Amino acid sequence: MPPSLPKGNAIIGQSGGPTAVINQSLVGTVLALRELRAVKKIIGMRHGVNGLVADQLVDLTRTPARHLEAVARTPSAALGSSRDKPDPEYCARIVEACRKHDVRSFFYIGGNDSSDTCRIVNEIANTRENYELRCFHIPKTIDNDLVLSDHTPGFPSAARFQAMAFAADSLDNASLPGVKINIVMGRNAGFLTAAAALARGEGRDRDRNGPHLLYLPEVPFEPARFLADVERVYARLGRCQIAVSEGIQTADGRPIITTLMQGLDRDAHGNVQLSGVGALGDTLADLVRTNIKLAGGRSLRVRADTFGYIQRAWPDPSPVDAREARAAARFAVRMFAKGDTSGSVAIVREKGRAYRAAFRPVELADVAGKTRHLPPEFIAGHCDVSDAFVKWCRPLVGNLPPTARL
Numbered sequence: 001m002p003p004s005l006p007k008g009n010a011i012i013g014q015s016g017g018p019t020a021v022i023n024q025s026l027v028g029t030v031l032a033l034r035e036l037r038a039v040k041k042i043i044g045m046r047h048g049v050n051g052l053v054a055d056q057l058v059d060l061t062r063t064p065a066r067h068l069e070a071v072a073r074t075p076s077a078a079l080g081s082s083r084d085k086p087d088p089e090y091c092a093r094i095v096e097a098c099r100k101h102d103v104r105s106f107f108y109i110g111g112n113d114s115s116d117t118c119r120i121v122n123e124i125a126n127t128r129e130n131y132e133l134r135c136f137h138i139p140k141t142i143d144n145d146l147v148l149s150d151h152t153p154g155f156p157s158a159a160r161f162q163a164m165a166f167a168a169d170s171l172d173n174a175s176l177p178g179v180k181i182n183i184v185m186g187r188n189a190g191f192l193t194a195a196a197a198l199a200r201g202e203g204r205d206r207d208r209n210g211p212h213l214l215y216l217p218e219v220p221f222e223p224a225r226f227l228a229d230v231e232r233v234y235a236r237l238g239r240c241q242i243a244v245s246e247g248i249q250t251a252d253g254r255p256i257i258t259t260l261m262q263g264l265d266r267d268a269h270g271n272v273q274l275s276g277v278g279a280l281g282d283t284l285a286d287l288v289r290t291n292i293k294l295a296g297g298r299s300l301r302v303r304a305d306t307f308g309y310i311q312r313a314w315p316d317p318s319p320v321d322a323r324e325a326r327a328a329a330r331f332a333v334r335m336f337a338k339g340d341t342s343g344s345v346a347i348v349r350e351k352g353r354a355y356r357a358a359f360r361p362v363e364l365a366d367v368a369g370k371t372r373h374l375p376p377e378f379i380a381g382h383c384d385v386s387d388a389f390v391k392w393c394r395p396l397v398g399n400l401p402p403t404a405r406l
Contacts (some may be wrong), residue, residue, distance in 0.1 A: 003337075003338060003339030004339075005036070005038035005104075005336070005337070005339070006038065006104040006105075006132045006134070007038045007040065007104065008038075008039075008040060008102045008103060008104030008105075009039065009040055009041040009042070009043055009101055009102050009103045009104065009105075010033050010039045010041070010042050010043065010103065010104070010105040010106075010107065011042075011043045011044075011045060011052065011057075011098065011101070011103045011105070011106055011107070012026060012029050012030065012042065012043070012044050012045065012060070012079070012107045012108075012109070013044070013045035013048045013049060013051070013052065013079065013082075013107075013108050013109065014026060014045075014048060014077040014078075014079050014080070014081050014082075014109045014110065014140075015048040015049070015081055015082050015083075015084075015108060015109065015110030015111075015113065015114040015117070016081060016082075016083070016110040016111045016113065016114060016140065016141065017081070017111075017141070017142060017309075017312050018075070018076040018077040018081055018312055018313045019075070019076075019140055019141075019142055019153070019154030019157060019158065019312055019313055019325075020075040020154070020157035020158070020312075020313050020314060020315065020316070020317035020318075020321065020322075021075075021153055021154060021157055021317050021318075021321045021322050021325035021326075022076070022077050022109055022140050022153070022154065022325070023071050023072050023073075023074055023075070023076075023077070023078045024072045024153075024322050024325035024326040024329070025109045025138050025140060025153060025325045025326065025328060025329040026044075026071070026072070026077075026078060026079065026109060026329070027068045027069065027071055027072035027326065027329075028072075028325070028326035028327070028328075028329030028330045028333075029107050029109075029138065029329040029330075029332065029333060030042055030060050030063070030068060031065070031068065031330075032329065032330045032333035032334070033105075033333055034061075036333070036336075036337055038104075039105065040102075041059065041061050042059070042060045042061045043057050043058070043059060043060065043101060043103065044057065044058040044059075044060045044079045045057060045079060046058060046079055046080050047079070047080040047081060047082045048079075048080070048081055048082030048084060048108075048110075049082060049084060049086055049090070049094050049108075049117060050082045050084050051079075051080070051082075052094055052097045052098075053090075053093045053094060053097050055097070057101070058079070072322075072326070074315075075313035075314065075315045075317070076312075076313040085113050085116075085117075086117050086120065086121075087120075088120060088124065091117065091120040091121045091124050092124055092128075092129075094117075094121050095121060095124050095125045095129050095131060095133065098121075098125065098131070098133055099129075099131055103133065104132060104133060104134065105133075105134045105135075105136070105336050106118065106121060106122075106133055106134065106135045106136070107136050107138060107329075107332060107333070108135070108136070108137055108138065109138040109139075109140050109329070110137070110138075110139075110140050110141075111139070111140060111141035111143070111145070111146060111152075112141075112145070112146065112367070112368065112369055112370065112371065113369075114137055114140075115137040115139075115146075115344050115364055115367050115368040115369075116364075116368035116369045118135040118136065118137040118342065118344070118364050118368070119135075119342070119364040119365055119368045121133070121135050122134070122135035122341070122342045122364065126341070134336055134340070134341050134342060135342045135364070136332040136333075136335060136336060136340075136342065136343055136344070136345075137332075137343070137344040137345070137364060137367070137368075138328055138329050138332045138344075138345060139152045139153055139328060139344065139345055139346070139347070140152065140153050140154050140325070141154055141155065142154045142155050142157075142158035142185065142192060142311070142312055143155070143185065143186055143187075143188075143189050143191065143192060144189060144191035144192065144372070145188060145189035145191070145371050145372045145373070146346075146367055146370075146372060147366070147367055147370045147371070147372045148346045148362050148366060148367055149346040149347045149348070149372075150346075150347055150348050150349040150357070151347055151349075151396060152347065153321060153324055153325035153328055153347075154312075154321070154325070155191060155192070155321070155396070156317075156318035156320055156321035156324075156396035156397055156398075157314070157316075157317040157318045157321045157322075157397075158185075158192055158195075158311055158312060158314075159191070159192065159195035159198070159318070159393060159396060159397050160195075160316065160317070160318045160321075160396075160397040160398060160400070161311050161314045161316070162184060162192060162193075162195040162196045162198070162199070162243075162311065163195060163196065163198035163199050163397055163400055164199070164316075164400060164401065165182075165196075165199075165307065165311070166182065166196040166199035166210060166211055166241070166243065167199035167201070167209070167400070167401070167403060169182060169210070169241065169305075170199060170209050170210035170211070170241050171403065171405075173210060173239050173241045174208075174239060174405070176301075177238050177239035177301070178239060178300060178301030178302060178303065179230060179234065179239070179240045179241075179242070179285075179288050179292075179300050179301065179302040179303070180210075180239075180240070180241045180242065180302075180303050180304075180305075181242045181244060181281050181284050181285055181288075181302070181303070181304040181305070182196070182211075182241070182242065182243055182244065182281075182304070182305050182306075182307060183244050183245075183246050183278075183280050183281045183304070183305070183306040183307065184196065184243055184244065184245055184246065184307055184311070185245075185246055185307070185308075185311060185312070186216075186217060186245045186246060186247050187217070187246060187247040188217055188247055188371050188373065189217065189218075189247075189371065189372060189373050189374060190216030190217050190218050190219075190245050190247075190373070190374040190379075191374055192245075192311070193214055193215070193216055193243050193244065193245040194214060194216065194374060194378065194385045194389055194393070195393055195397070196211045196214060196243040197211065197214060197243075197384075197385045197389065197390055197393075198390060198393060198394060198397060198400065199211065201400075201402075201403065203404075205403075205404075205405055208237060208405075210240075210241025210242075211241045211242060211243040212233045212237065212240050212241055212242065213229050213230070213233060213240065213241075213242045213243070213383045213384070214242075214243045214244075214383055214384055214385060215242070215243070215244045215245060215248050215383055216245050216248070216374060216379065216385075217245050217247035217248055217249055217373075218373050218374050218379060219379060219382050219383075220249065220250060220251035220382075221248040221249060221250065221256045223256075223260075223287060225382065226284070226287075226383075227287065227288065227291050227292060229383050230242070230288055230292060231292050234292070234300070242284075244280065244281070244284065246280060246306075248280075256280070257279055257280045257283065260283045260287070278304070278306045280306070281304030281305060281306045282304055284304065285302045285303065285304040288300060288302050289302045318396060318397050318398045319398050320355075320357075320395070320396055320397075320398060321396070324347060324357055327359060328345045328347065328359060331345050331359040331361075332344075332345050335361055340361065342363075342364055343361045343362065343363060343364060344361070344362050344363070344364055344366075344367045344368075345359055345360075345361065345362070346359065346360050346361075346362045346367075347359060348360055355395035355396075374389075377389075378392070
């Protein structure tokens with residue numbers, strides 16, 4: 001006997017930083033819900049739960065499949081996203097809005113905060129408000145910091161961007177030698193910065209290609225040791241390309257930028273603003289320029305770039321990522337269809353020489369509000385990643401453009 005599902009409307013929202021494939025998850029959810037008789041109408045939230053409580057909604061029930069497929073191939077969040085971190089009072093308003101619109105299934109595409117929103121909304125609706133509402137989190141984050149998953153939709157495409165951007169930038173750096181510092185997103189997890197290592201390729205130039213140094217939030221950053229690393233690489237190659245996570249920190253957990261600069265902006269949650277600002281790159285560049293001199297006292301040629309938001313939704317997604325983002329959404333709908341009352345989706349890697357992924361359900365409480373870090377076996381020393389990381393990451397990003405040098 002098929003399970004008895006609550007008949008009513010389904011609602012979908014997107015939250016957190018956009019990605020190159022978040023719309024694959026959106027479209028996968030819509031198309032899968034259309035197959036369920038219990039779902040009367042499919043509603044999209046404009047700008048996440050903020051749009052839900054403000055009654056800014058869009059009916060997706062009969063949006064033509066051809067248009068949905070075009071949306072799926074489009075980067076960034078088609079419904080608009082939100083940085084709201086709802087507390088219990090906010091979540092009670094979400095439940096009230098769901099009751100108003102006869103919503104019985106709630107799907108939220110996002111990262112840690114989105115899974116926690118699902119958890120709180122589910123508990124308030126079914127326990128305090130006595131309103132049957134089933135809540136499902138569909139994973140998304142370029143940071144790859146959700147626990148229980150091998151990787152998360154959005155990360156492979158952002159990792160692909162890192163590999164290609166660093167490869168091109170390394171060729172530029174070789175043409176006009178100097179020190180080049182690139183700041184990569186990742187406040188607490190170094191997966192995205194680590195992905196820059198794929199830019200080195202596999203050919204005879206692998207040891208010469210950048211990035212030559214990688215600095216991760218999982219490894220305490222020491223300015224004096226950083227300067228010694230740069231000096232060592234420059235002495236060997238006559239240049240140095242560096243990948244730095246925006247979240248590098250001291251041994252006691254303070255963002256390194258707070259030890260080098262004062263008066264930094266903070267976000268709505270009180271965190272030092274790291275993404276989208278050039279302070280860290282400029283400060284590290286000045287540190288190198290001031291402390292490392294060439295013969296005759298001349299300063300090195302030093303430049304810094306902060307990739308910022310451009311790395312989130314570059315319109316060249318990993319093929320693996322596009323497939324898995326949609327499949328994760330369909331899996332979440334299947335959880336609802338078979339009678340689950342809540343949950344999230346984890347991507348797991350199956351054993352074997354060839355890459356294959358599978359999906360499994362996880363409890364919201366097991367993923368909500370938790371952060372995954374780059375594991376020790378993926379880190380080599382204090383300024384590099386291991387071959388194990390490269391082997392793990394390579395099948396996720398797809399084929400990369402080949403390069404050659406004279």
